Amino acid sequence: QQQVKQSPQSLIVQKGGISIINCAYENTAFDYFPWYQQFPGKGPALLIAIRPDVSEKKEGRFTISFNKSAKQFSLHIMDSQPGDSATYFCAAQDVDYKLSFGAGTTVTVRA
């Protein structure tokens, strides 16, 4: 069974708009939550990550919001650009450093 649930499966946003991707988990032992960006034919690239003792982390146009009590976290892409068009995966790491991935969200930014 999938330990990390991700939605939506895909989204289309206009250039300059905000993209929001949501993830939820059940395993309270997870203690590190990264987001990866993947372009076709490439490996996943670490985008931004957060630990559960922090409620929000921002790096440039990318922000993670984390709600520990609800076991949910989300990625916000501000001022979306056509170069942001990619597949985004949320993930959660357990004590053995194994990552469980969400199903992925394909983001398309229209110029």
Place this chain on the structure above:
Amino acid sequence: SAVISQKPSRDICQRGTSLTIQCQVDSQVTMMFWYRQQPGQSLTLIATANQGSEATYESGFVIDKFPISRPNLTFSTLTVSNMSPEDSSIYLCSVWVGGKAFFGQGTRLTVV
């Protein structure tokens, strides 16, 4: 960060044959992992390959099908044995460096 090189980057193989994928890291790392990404799907962990110990496999993956070697702290191989079309996937190695997980570019395998 870490620079991870995988070889081959892609291959087309006949069913029933085996392919060995290499993963080379530019620094010494303890923890290395192998993932599979089936077409249009997410990533699934195959096994953990820590140097100095036997690889540990996730549910649904067995050593006879996916033997792994980890001879030193910068290198590992994953073999996909007795391949069938269902093994067509991208295979990725991953390492932990500085508290972060990094991935190689992947090996795109097509079994015909």
